Amino acid sequence: MDSFKKFIAEFIGTCVLVVFGCGTAMTVGCDASSGCGYILTALAFGLVIVAMAYSVGNISGCHINPAVSIGMLVSGRMSFKDFIGYVISQFLGATAGALILNGIFSYADLTDKTGAIGSNALANDSVIASLIIEVILTFVFVFAILGVTSKIENSSVAGVVIGLTLTLVHILGIGLTGTSVNPARSFGPALIAGGDSLSCVWVFIVAPLIGGVLAALVYKLISLKNKD
Numbered sequence: 001m002d003s004f005k006k007f008i009a010e011f012i013g014t015c016v017l018v019v020f021g022c023g024t025a026m027t028v029g030c031d032a033s034s035g036c037g038y039i040l041t042a043l044a045f046g047l048v049i050v051a052m053a054y055s056v057g058n059i060s061g062c063h064i065n066p067a068v069s070i071g072m073l074v075s076g077r078m079s080f081k082d083f084i085g086y087v088i089s090q091f092l093g094a095t096a097g098a099l100i101l102n103g104i105f106s107y108a109d110l111t112d113k114t115g116a117i118g119s120n121a122l123a124n125d126s127v128i129a130s131l132i133i134e135v136i137l138t139f140v141f142v143f144a145i146l147g148v149t150s151k152i153e154n155s156s157v158a159g160v161v162i163g164l165t166l167t168l169v170h171i172l173g174i175g176l177t178g179t180s181v182n183p184a185r186s187f188g189p190a191l192i193a194g195g196d197s198l199s200c201v202w203v204f205i206v207a208p209l210i211g212g213v214l215a216a217l218v219y220k221l222i223s224l225k226n227k228d
Contacts, residue, residue, distance in 0.1 A: 003081075003082060003085060005059055005060075006059060006060040006061075006082065006085070006086070007060075007085045007086065007088070007089040008089070009056035009059040009060035009062075010056075010060050010063060010064055010086050010089040010090050010093065011089040011090070011092055011093035011096070012052075012056060012093065013052040013056050013060070013062055013063075013064035013093065014064040014065070014089070014090045014091075014093030014094045014097065014184050014185070014188075015093040015094065015096045015097040015100070016048055016051075016052060016097070017045065017048045017049070017052070017064055017093075017094070017097065017182075017185060018093070018094045018096075018097025018098055018100075018101070018118070018185055018188050018189065019097045019100050019101060020044050020045075020047075020048045021041070021044050021045040021048055021118070021185070022097070022098070022101060022117060022118025022119075022185070022189055023044075023101050023104070023118070024040055024041050024044035024045075025037075025041040025044075025118040025174075025178075026101065026105065026117065026118050028040045028041065030174050030175075030178070038170075038171060038174050038175065039171070041170065041174060042167045042168075042170035042171045042174060042179075043167055045166050045167065045170050045179075046163040046164060046165075046166045046167030046170070047163060047167075048163075049062070049064075049159065049162050049163040049166050050159050050160055050162075050163035052064060053158065053159025053162060053163065054159050057158075057159060060086070061078075061149075062159070063086055063090070064090060064093070064182075064184075065090065065181070065182040065183075065184065065185070065208075066086070066087045066090055066091070066182070066183045066184055066208070066209065066212075067138050067141075067142055067181060067182060067183060067208035067209055067211060067212035068141075068142055068145055068212065069083050069086045069087060069090070069212075070083065070209055070212045070213055070216070071142040071145065071146060071212040071213070071215050071216040072146075072216075073216075074212075074213055074216035074217060074220075075146060075216045075219065075220060087184075090184035091183075091184045091187055091188070093184065093188075094184040094185050094186075094187060094188030094189070095187070095188040095191055095192070096188070097188055098117050098188040098189045098191065098192040098193075099192055101117055101118070101189075101192075102117060102192050116189065116190075116193040116195075116196075116197045117189035117192055117193045117197075118178070118189050119178070119186065119189035119190045119193050119197035119201070120177050120178040120179070120180045120186050120190070120197070120200075120201070120203075120204045121177065121178055121196075121197070121200070122177065122200050122203065123176040123177050127200070127203055129176075130176075130177050130200075130203050130204075130207070131203055131206070131207045131210075132207075133173065133176050133177055133207075134173075134177060134180055134181065134203070134204060134207030134208055134211065135207050135208075135210050135211040135214065136211070137169040137172070137173045137179065137180075137181050137211065138169075138180075138181040138207065138208040138210075138211025138212055138215070139211040139212075139214050139215045139218075140165070140168075140169055140215075141165055141166060141169050141181050141211075141215075142211060142212045142215035142216065143215040143218065143219055144161065144162065144165040145162055145165070146215060146216060146219040147219065148161045148162060150223070166181070169181055177204070180204035180207070180208055181208050181211070182208060183204065183205040183208050183209060186201055186204035186205065186208075187201055187204075187205060190204075
């Protein structure tokens with residue numbers, strides 16, 4: 001039953017992330033000529049993490065991101081069974097969020113803003129560049145999470161630190177790939193939007209997972225050194 005509650009929490013958290021994060025991107029736009037759109041979208045993603053961290057964090061740890069979950073798995077902070085349950089819940093939550101957005105924008109007759117439902121796109125149509133960008137962005141994000149959650153005394157501020165870090169990586173990444181750092185967040189909107197969004201979504205699934213694993217391995221290495 002406890003595991004089921006965790007999975008529900010991850011579903012809700014990821015759904016909320018997509019609705020408010022991608023929904024903000026759809027509403028304000030992310031045109032390079034309008035910097036405020038960048039900032040608002042980055043803040044929306046970051047603030048969702050803060051909100052969810054202090055609401056479902058005590059239930060599931062508020063991963064709401066397969067890249068974070070795989071980082072926790074490699075770090076030995078969660079079981080493989082829970083990892084599978086978390087990832088399934090996250091993908092389902094993100095898909096539900098994308099469906100909600102599609103319904104809202106269609107019902108409100110804002111189909112001109114629907115577009116790709118906040119899905120990601122290749123940086124300059126380059127798969128290699130996009131992979132590198134997303135690995136780096138995810139590495140920084142997951143590395144910060146592993147660090148701030150490594151000590152129980154940081155629990156009161158962890159949500160704020162993680163939210164601000166997600167905002168940080170979005171500020172740089174939005175103009176490049178739209179910022180994924182989260183396979184579920186990318187898959188849900190791409191699945192509902194279809195077309196070109198779905199054809200390149202594998203990049204935004206693979207790269208964040210690699211970034212999450214690298215962050216866990218590097219953090220584990222430097223943590224071991226600090227104990228010597």
